Amino acid sequence: MPDRRLVLLALLLAAAAAAFLLIGARGSWSFLLAFRGQRLLALALVGAAVGVATVMFQTVSGNRILTPAIMGFDALYLLIQSGLVMALGATAYVQIDPRAKFLAEAAVMMLAASTLFAALLGRGRSDLYRLLLVGIIFGTLFRSLTNLVQRLIDPNEFAIFQGAAFARFSNVDTGLLAAAALLVALGAGYGWAARHALDVATLGREAAVSLGVEHDRLSRRTLIAVALLVSATTALVGPVTFFGLLVASLAYVLFPEPRHGLLLPAAALIGATALVAGQTLFERLLGMASTLSVVVEFGGGFLFLFLLLWRRR
Amino acid sequence: MIAVENVSHRIGGAAILTDVSLAIPRGGLTALIGPNGAGKSTLLSLVARLTPLQAGRVTVDGLDVSRTPSRDLARKLAILRQDPAIAARLTVRDLVGFGRYPHSRGRPGLEDAAAVEAAIERFALGPLAGRFLDELSGGQRQRALVAMTFAQETDYILLDEPLNNLDMVFARALMRALRALADDAGRTIVVVLHEINYAAAWADHIVALRDGRVVGTGTPEAIVSTQALRAAFGTDIEVTRIAGRLVALHHA
Numbered sequence: 001m002p003d004r005r006l007v008l009l010a011l012l013l014a015a016a017a018a019a020f021l022l023i024g025a026r027g028s029w030s031f032l033l034a035f036r037g038q039r040l041l042a043l044a045l046v047g048a049a050v051g052v053a054t055v056m057f058q059t060v061s062g063n064r065i066l067t068p069a070i071m072g073f074d075a076l077y078l079l080i081q082s083g084l085v086m087a088l089g090a091t092a093y094v095q096i097d098p099r100a101k102f103l104a105e106a107a108v109m110m111l112a113a114s115t116l117f118a119a120l121l122g123r124g125r126s127d128l129y130r131l132l133l134v135g136i137i138f139g140t141l142f143r144s145l146t147n148l149v150q151r152l153i154d155p156n157e158f159a160i161f162q163g164a165a166f167a168r169f170s171n172v173d174t175g176l177l178a179a180a181a182l183l184v185a186l187g188a189g190y191g192w193a194a195r196h197a198l199d200v201a202t203l204g205r206e207a208a209v210s211l212g213v214e215h216d217r218l219s220r221r222t223l224i225a226v227a228l229l230v231s232a233t234t235a236l237v238g239p240v241t242f243f244g245l246l247v248a249s250l251a252y253v254l255f256p257e258p259r260h261g262l263l264l265p266a267a268a269l270i271g272a273t274a275l276v277a278g279q280t281l282f283e284r285l286l287g288m289a290s291t292l293s294v295v296v297e298f299g300g301g302f303l304f305l306f307l308l309l310w311r312r313r
Numbered sequence: 314m315i316a317v318e319n320v321s322h323r324i325g326g327a328a329i330l331t332d333v334s335l336a337i338p339r340g341g342l343t344a345l346i347g348p349n350g351a352g353k354s355t356l357l358s359l360v361a362r363l364t365p366l367q368a369g370r371v372t373v374d375g376l377d378v379s380r381t382p383s384r385d386l387a388r389k390l391a392i393l394r395q396d397p398a399i400a401a402r403l404t405v406r407d408l409v410g411f412g413r414y415p416h417s418r419g420r421p422g423l424e425d426a427a428a429v430e431a432a433i434e435r436f437a438l439g440p441l442a443g444r445f446l447d448e449l450s451g452g453q454r455q456r457a458l459v460a461m462t463f464a465q466e467t468d469y470i471l472l473d474e475p476l477n478n479l480d481m482v483f484a485r486a487l488m489r490a491l492r493a494l495a496d497d498a499g500r501t502i503v504v505v506l507h508e509i510n511y512a513a514a515w516a517d518h519i520v521a522l523r524d525g526r527v528v529g530t531g532t533p534e535a536i537v538s539t540q541a542l543r544a545a546f547g548t549d550i551e552v553t554r555i556a557g558r559l560v561a562l563h564h565a
Contacts, residue, residue, distance in 0.1 A: 064400070196414070196418060199411075199419065202399075202401040203397070204400070206358075206397060207397050207399070207411075209361075209363050209383060210361060210363065210391060210393075210394075210462075211412070211414045211415055211465070212384040212385075212388070212414065212415040214382075257402070257407065258402070258407075
């Protein structure tokens with residue numbers, strides 16, 4: 001029997017999706033449903049992927065404050081992207097099949113994330129301050145390198161790159177939807193398959209090893225899965241720094257027990273609902289007076305400070 | 314049998330263990346004693362593959378700990394480290410349930426539920442079973458952790474200073490429980506103890522470490538003597554007999 005809290009979250013998502021599709025609907029239904037339906041799928045996919053990635057990341061890194069985005073995962077993605085523009089030139093960059101390019105970028109991203117972050121997170125993981133520092137340094141390094149590359153490339157190339165560099169919920173790149181869905185399915189699928197081992201990993205590395213979980217291998221694979229999820233979401237909507245933190249924190253409040261069989265679906269549902277409902281609110285009801293990403297970053301930033309200053313154990 | 318062969322370990326530039334060879338027999342209760350920094354905890358975590366071996370070899374019943382799959386080893390050997398920091402919000406019953414993971418792989422059956430209840434019963438945790446770990450005192454938490462280790466139902470149980478935070482009632486109860494595990498269930502218990510009198514009273518074998526080397530192994534009769542304790546601790550401790558028991562007068 002499914003958990004009642006999960007059923008409730010699923011109903012909320014269904015309501016948000018219905019509102020997104022139907023509010024202010026005018027004109028041909030077939031066009032409308034196809035057009036809005038694609039964007040709905042993209043938003044739900046991104047929200048779910050960010051939620052799942054954050055919970056998985058926080059479990060293996062043994063903290064509930066840092067997220068893949070704060071650790072610079074999506075900055076790394078943008079760096080790879082800008083590096084490609086520079087290496088290939090704008091014309092070639094635009095001419096590559098976007099899906100092939102996307103999958104290639106995801107592969108590079110997985111490689112980088114698994115070598116870089118797995119080496120850092122493997123042993124000294126209990127030290128939150130060290131992690132935080134490493135994350136900030138890497139995030140800044142990746143962003144600065146990306147800036148440097150932007151200065152080196154010519155204005156046409158820059159314009160093309162810039163399209164990828166900002167969070168944009170209103171104008172989702174639906175061309176990549178199928179490829180992104182594939183990556184999200186792979187990443188989230190791994191999390192689901194490893195859910196029991198992830199439960200044990202919440203006890204900490206030593207207790208997990210003692211209980212027969214190959215903790216180092218689990219961490220490495222989980223980080224690869226997280227890299228997949230982050231690649232997919234960054235490609236679709238651009239970087240969102242604090243959204244994952246909001247979603248994961250909410251999931252822990254609703255599901256205090258460390259059971260990833262519940263936590264992962266919950267984070268996915270909460271993330272999807274938050275993005276779909278938020279976008280409906282801004283687009284349909286507030287007439288685009290503000291953008292969702294600004295509000296998400298604002299609220300998430302406050303939550304981050306709150307967790308860091310008052311809730312640290 | 315746990316066989317430690319020529320194990321050396323360095324952390325940074327410091328030698329923690331130097332060419333340690335040791336055989337801990339199957340069955341019975343073995344106490345590891347020695348001053349702070351002697352390498353007791355490091356030795357224990359090397360045996361339990363929590364720290365990768367740098368030099369030497371450790372086998373448990375012939376299984377090489379650096380080659381045997383972690384999962385197989387988890388059904389042979391359980392370890393409880395000093396004060397593991399558990400960030401997750403867990404009830405005592407959930408925590409003890411994790412001890413069943415090597416057997417259930419996350420899908421607990423009736424047998425697992427029975428083992429969890431037995432562990433809760435044995436360590437008198439019944440009234441606390443529904444409480445969250447962060448609502449317990451240090452000693453209650455320690456008992457819950459030992460119960461988790463017990464629920465793992467392994468032949469070998471390694472405990473790193475399990476008496477930390479326990480009052481004398483529970484310290485004695487825990488040693489009695491460990492003794493019973495060794496005697497009735499044929500388990501092999503290896504325990505790091507700071508209080509030499511607990512080792513004298515409950516252990517079958519004592520291994521004394523100092524500065525990363527084994528400086529004495531033997532029965533309590535052999536090790537708990539002024540001379541042998543000087544070798545381990547580098548200070549004179551008077552040993553006497555009270556009511557037929559060896560007692561080290563180290564506290565005054």
